[in-house]
Amino acid sequence: KPPARPAPAPAGGAEPRRRASVEEAHRQLVSSFNSKVKRTAPVAREHLQEVYAALTPALPLIFKKGDLHLRDLLASLYREQYLFCAFAMVRLANSLRPSGEIERANSMLDQARKLVRQHSFRSKGMPLNAVLSYIDRSCGINWAVRGDWNKARQQFADAHAWMPTNATAHYWEGMALLELGEPQEAVPCYLKAIALDPDFRSPMMALGDCWNLLEEYPKAIRVSELCLHRQPDAPIAQVNIGSAVYQQLRRGLPLGVGEDPASLRAKGLHALEVAKASRPNDWTEGAEQMLRFLRGDPGAATMAVTPFTRWKTFGFRP
Structure with missing residues (x-):
């Protein structure tokens, strides 16, 4: 079982820590978000060689073949x-x-979990928790693929209970909540994922979905613009901006601070227009109606x- 979540600190006593904004979290991380060319920080070649040596020969074979017979090869190569x-x-x-091949994938995940249980007495702490978190997250995605979002949500909660810094598990728990019709509950999950991994665009796009569903249109625009600053090729963020603008203007709702109707x-x-050009096959009649309205078509x-x-x-991540 994953460890229990820590209880909240008692009232009084030590001064509570101030909640940092997402932007402040970004500034404290080595991330392509902060790079002028939007690339990750350079890594010394000797360090890369150490990583390559540790991952060879297992992962290159997996990436190239994905062959189930590799399971026995892995057990042989990495017995210790x-x-x-x-x-x-x-x-x-x-x-x-x-x-x-979900059933075959689940069988292999079960074998990985059994392997960890058989040898868990030999290890503890972050390495062990990271692998258990990876297993639970992967099991959760397999439940999600089959449409059982309640079981998926529990697996994602278990995954970040093992490893609270698992940004992907937080993101996927948010997706489960969103699919279960709980966008308000999904928002904290996406905020955690963004703070933990500023290069992960999926939670930013999903957060824009939440704010639009909750009719928080200025917030939907803001988070989508932040997403596009890092990932210009994110048509869903463009759709979220256009949808939020359409709702505000079409329904005569209050605008964001400093906004005027024309701009x-x-x-x-x-x-x-960018979203339509980027994803023409996903364009819908409703999206076209919004576009016509913003173009000034009287009929719309x-x-x-x-x-x-x-x-x-x-946002699938292997």
Whole structure:
């Protein structure tokens, strides 16, 4: 079982720590978010060689083949490194998901978990917790693929209970909550994922979905603009901006601080035009109606308000 979540600190006593903003968290991390060229910080070649040596030959084979027979090869090559062997088994199991081999993937995840349990007395702390977290997160995604979001949510909660810094587990718990119709509950999950991994665009796009569903349109625009600052090729962020602008103007809602209708309309129009050009196959009649309204088409202004519709996407990470 994953460890219990820590209880909240008692009232009084030590002065409570101030909650840091997402921007402050970004500044404290070595991240491509902070780089002028938006790339990760350079890594010394000798350090890279150490990483390559540790991962060879298992992971290159997994990436190239994804062959189930590699399971026995992994067990042979890493007999004394059971945690890495379990980690590699999970990665191999995840490589089966795109081809729909969920049952075979789950069988391999079970074997990885049994391997850890058999040898867990030999290790403790972060390495052990990281592998257990990886297993639970992978099991959760397999439940999500099959549409059982309640079971998926529990696995994701277990994953970040083992490893609170597992940004992907926080993101996926948010996706489970969003699919279960609880966008308000999903918001903290996405904020944690963003703070932990500023280069992970999926939680930023999903947070824009939440704010639009909750009719917090200025917030939807703001987080989507932050996403595009880091990831200009994020059409879902563009759709979220255009949708939020459309809702505000079409329904005559209060605008964000410093916004005026003309500049806001231009922002939303540009966002929807970029999204349409980027993902023409996903363009819907409702999205076209929003675009026509922002272009000033008189007919679109007399039609019923187009409700917000998510462009669903899931940030799969192996």
